[in-house]
Amino acid sequence: MTIKYQYANLLQAGSFGLNVLSRDDIEQIHLATLDVLWDIGLQVKSPMARKILGDNGCVIDEKTEIVKIPSNLVEDAIQSTPATYRAHAINPENDYVPGGKKTGFVNFGEAAALMDPVTRKVRAATKKDVDDSVRFIDTLENMIGWERPLTPTDLNEDMASIYNAYSFFSHSSKHGFLGIYTVEHIQAAIKMGAVMAGGEDKLKQSPLFTCSADPVSPLVLSEEATDVLIEACKFGVPIKINGLGMCGGTTCVDLASTLVTHNSEVLGSITLGQLVRKGAPMVYGSSTSMLDLRTSLAAMGAPEMSMISAAVAKLAQFYKMPSWVGGG
Secondary structure (H helix, E strand, O other), rough: OOOOOOOEEEEOOOOOOOOOHHHHHHHHHHHHHHHHHHHOOOOOOHHHHHHHHHHOOEEEEEEOOOEEEOHHHHHHHHHHOOOOOOOOOOOOOHOOOOOOOOOOOOOOOEOOOOOOOOOOOOOEOOOOHHHHHHHHHHHOOEEOOEEEOOOOOOOOOHHHHHHHHHHHHHHOOOOOEEEOOOHHHHHHHHHHHHHHHHHHHHHHOOOOOEEEEEEEOEEEOOOHHHHHHHHHHOOOOEEEEEEOOEEEOOOOOOOHHHHHHHHHHHHHHHHHHHHOOOOOOEEEEEOOOOEEOOOEEOOOOOHHHHHHHHHHHHHHHHHOOOOEOOOO
């Protein structure tokens, strides 16, 4: 018997499959990841994060800032991370539920320059361009949300994520995927979101945005991103762990080893988030790609990026977590 049902008031999207990893491959990557997290560890730059991890049984070397995470904590975190969450939109008709094998599309980010739509010349991005991007993406039916595509260069760079959040809340009817760099900035975004939701209690029940915490390959969790992760999990804002390793540069040149590094960074971050608040909504993300060894530039459109993204999606399905991957 086949059972079909439709979520109420949700954008729908189909999917297609690409099996780049066998079940045995996935299990070997998982076991290698547990070995890395315990025997090598992560360098965790945030004193607050190191205390949380140390209080829960991790081995801490304060001199090197290396944290070794036992396998039981990682396995517990995998089990407590929700398999899905509702990405609430400013207009509830645009809500989206990620997870499983559904595929939704969002724009990529975050560029400091763009090709002018009128002159066709490359120039620096401005606040107006950010506003225009929000309105433009809001009209695209196949986009399930808005991710900050641009960095406005006509204001202090330390204020970029604040302005992106302001522009999103001012012009969008969808869910926002916000790159937020400091605890002060996520607190500001929460205040803006609370105004839109009708109060902080309502925002906690129906978060209007997801933010990011990006590890630094190889095997480093920066202080700013990690403290943002902690603040998001405390409040209940969904958070995407978005690794960006470069095969042949910041990770091993072969793809399988890069997946182990990437997986270690993401699962280490997810373990921290679940220790902060068990059941906190988190997304297994990836922008990992290849380093172009001829030019030493990040090859964000390389075929290897698509291969890694497909593999990451399979890992997220294995862990029963929502995934977010960069397209090649």
